[in-house]
Amino acid sequence: MSPAPSLLALNNIEVIYDRVFLAVKGVSIDVQKGCLVTLLGANGAGKSTVLKAISGLLAPERGEVTRGDITFSGASMLALDPPTRVRRGIVQVLEGRRVFGHLTPTENLLAAVPRSRSRSHTKALIDRTFGWFPRLAERAKAKAGYLSGGEQQMLAIGRALMTEPELLLLDEPSLGLAPFLVDEIFDIIKRINKDGGVSVLLVEQNAAAALDVADTAYLIENGRVVMSGTAEVIRSNPDVAESYLGGHGKVDYLAVKHYRRRKRWLA
Amino acid sequence: MDFILLCELAISGVLVGLMYGLIALGIVLIYKTSGLANLAQGALAMAGGYATVAFATLAGLPMWAAIIAALALMWLGGMLIERVMLRRMIGQPVIMVIMLTLGLEIFLRGVGPGLFGSAVKPLDLGIRQAPIIIGDILINRAYLIGGAISALLIIATIALFNSQIGVRMRAVSDDQTASWSVGIRVERMIAIAWGLAAALATAAGILWGSVQGVDWSLSLLLMKALAISILGGLDSIAGVLLAAVVVGVAESLATGILDPLVGGGTRDIVASVIILMTLLVRPYGLFGREHIERV
Numbered sequence: 103m104s105p106a107p108s109l110l111a112l113n114n115i116e117v118i119y120d121r122v123f124l125a126v127k128g129v130s131i132d133v134q135k136g137c138l139v140t141l142l143g144a145n146g147a148g149k150s151t152v153l154k155a156i157s158g159l160l161a162p163e164r165g166e167v168t169r170g171d172i173t174f175s176g177a178s179m180l181a182l183d184p185p186t187r188v189r190r191g192i193v194q195v196l197e198g199r200r201v202f203g204h205l206t207p208t209e210n211l212l213a214a215v216p217r218s219r220s221r222s223h224t225k226a227l228i229d230r231t232f233g234w235f236p237r238l239a240e241r242a243k244a245k246a247g248y249l250s251g252g253e254q255q256m257l258a259i260g261r262a263l264m265t266e267p268e269l270l271l272l273d274e275p276s277l278g279l280a281p282f283l284v285d286e287i288f289d290i291i292k293r294i295n296k297d298g299g300v301s302v303l304l305v306e307q308n309a310a311a312a313l314d315v316a317d318t319a320y321l322i323e324n325g326r327v328v329m330s331g332t333a334e335v336i337r338s339n340p341d342v343a344e345s346y347l348g349g350h351g352k353v354d355y356l357a358v359k360h361y362r363r364r365k366r367w368l369a
Numbered sequence: 370m371d372f373i374l375l376c377e378l379a380i381s382g383v384l385v386g387l388m389y390g391l392i393a394l395g396i397v398l399i400y401k402t403s404g405l406a407n408l409a410q411g412a413l414a415m416a417g418g419y420a421t422v423a424f425a426t427l428a429g430l431p432m433w434a435a436i437i438a439a440l441a442l443m444w445l446g447g448m449l450i451e452r453v454m455l456r457r458m459i460g461q462p463v464i465m466v467i468m469l470t471l472g473l474e475i476f477l478r479g480v481g482p483g484l485f486g487s488a489v490k491p492l493d494l495g496i497r498q499a500p501i502i503i504g505d506i507l508i509n510r511a512y513l514i515g516g517a518i519s520a521l522l523i524i525a526t527i528a529l530f531n532s533q534i535g536v537r538m539r540a541v542s543d544d545q546t547a548s549w550s551v552g553i554r555v556e557r558m559i560a561i562a563w564g565l566a567a568a569l570a571t572a573a574g575i576l577w578g579s580v581q582g583v584d585w586s587l588s589l590l591l592m593k594a595l596a597i598s599i600l601g602g603l604d605s606i607a608g609v610l611l612a613a614v615v616v617g618v619a620e621s622l623a624t625g626i627l628d629p630l631v632g633g634g635t636r637d638i639v640a641s642v643i644i645l646m647t648l649l650v651r652p653y654g655l656f657g658r659e660h661i662e663r664v
Contacts, residue, residue, distance in 0.1 A: 157550060159546065159549065159550055162459075162460070162545075162546055162549075164460075184549045184550060184552070185549065185552045185553065185554045188550075188551060188552030189552060193550070193551060193552070194550050195550075196546065196547055196550055200544055200546065200547040200550075201547070202539070202540045202543040202544060202547065202548075203543055203544075204539065204543050204658055205536065205539055205540060205543065209536045209539070209540075210540070212533060212536050213536045213537050213539075213540035213548070213551070213553065214551035214552065214553070215533070216552060217533075224533075261551055262550075262551060264551070265551055265552050
């Protein structure tokens with residue numbers, strides 16, 4: 103057990119889709135308050151499934167957490183529906199942006215503001231988001247469906263921040279973006295984490311970009327965590343460099359080591 | 370064909386059209402929040418009319434109290450439809466849900482007259498029969514009041530959709546999963562839409578009931594409402610306003626001008642011709658939102 107209390111703790115969770123397909127097999131993850139944690143892995147490794155298990159969005163895809171527990175600030179989240187989890191402080195930015203295409207950016211932001219907020223507070227939240235994303239302010243009157251991919255990603259992140267979360271779950275924010283936009287988005291994520299004080303759990307295939315901003319990283323393969331540690335440790339691992347960071351050295355493929363899961367019996 | 374008759378036909382067409390529009394409003398409201406066509410809207414109007422008659426005659430309430438009671442009852446009924454029927458259909462194909470609303474329409478059409486008898490029940494709102502006379506033009510008082518109330522309710526709904534709850538309802542229609550992910554209670558939004566649609570249907574049922582009496586034929590207004598919502602674009606409330614006027618005037622002129630030539634019966638063809646022409650020529654209607662596709 104780590105001495106600092108975790109904001110979010112996944113304890114040996116197992117996720118099954120359609121009652122038959124085992125997608126996540128005993129994953130344990132800790133996110134400390136104020137940290138930026140990244141979850142790396144290839145296509146289909148189970149990264150998005152882990153995020154949906156945390157935000158509660160597995161149900162529409164007929165998935166369920168069958169084993170283990172997810173606690174947030176010490177309280178179990180498993181029985182709560184997604185809107186309740188949002189009220190507790192967890193919000194997910196979905197893969198593929200999923201902005202409300204027929205609404206303007208301002209309306210997109212407005213839709214995510216909890217009903218209990220006052221008018222002036224709502225306005226302050228919107229101004230703060232436009233401060234983070236000046237490009238959105240310029241296009242506040244256009245329909246969100248016509249924004250560029252990068253702008254839509256900013257809007258999706260900004261929309262999630264309107265709920266004033268403690269923990270932001272980001273699913274592949276770099277997907278389909280030009281490299282300079284990826285840098286811009288990751289800069290913003292870093293600022294949200296450091297200046298805004300929002301803890302972040304970032305799922306990425308772009309391991310190089312994610313490791314640049316993250317404090318700690320987990321590597322997930324075939325539904326299992328195979329490696330975890332601080333971003334530097336993970337980055338300097340030769341096998342990670344080879345498989346995920348586009349390694350430069352020559353590798354003797356006969357000698358490549360295969361990772362086995364380090365099972366955590368107790369968390 | 371003189372000018373005054375044309376004016377009279379046009380004015381009554383606009384007013385009757387707005388009263389049709391009140392029923393179409395419920396269809397558009399539900400389409401805008403949950404993306405499905407509610408084919409039970411006509412029967413909901415009929416049920417609202419029956420409920421008002423029941424409160425006024427069986428329970429002996431004064432008319433204003435009966436109207437409020439009927440609106441409240443139908444609001445609850447609409448929410449109940451979402452709770453017990455639609456929530457079970459989550460994840461099912463849209464066509465199944467539309468068939469469900471059609472089933473509800475047929476069910477209510479049978480149950481209403483079954484409970485209350487098939488005779489036409491009068492519903493007197495206390496509107497005088499004598500027409501209003503402006504210059505040489507006669508205007509039916511019931512249509513004038515009905516049209517005005519309908520227009521007000523349509524405009525109020527436009528305002529609702531620009532308020533914060535309306536923004537949330539539109540968000541739900543755009544992307545339910547994304548709405549869920551930012552904490553919008555999707556089921557509650559859809560339930561509110563159904564409650565509102567049922568209450569609006571009741572208002573229409575009362576207005577039409579005061580004109581033609583309450584019986585099962587109120588549910589046939591569904592056809593006109595469908596023509597209006599399809600012509601207006603299914604998800605545009607401003608479209609309802611314009612399409613209601615177009616359908617009403619077209620029907621009124623057809624009745625006044627074509628009927629004497631062909632021997633009657635054109636009134637009921639107009640709505641179906643408008644549905645067919647819209648779908649063939651401009652499937653997304655006058656104001657329907659375009660399908661956004663970025664390239």
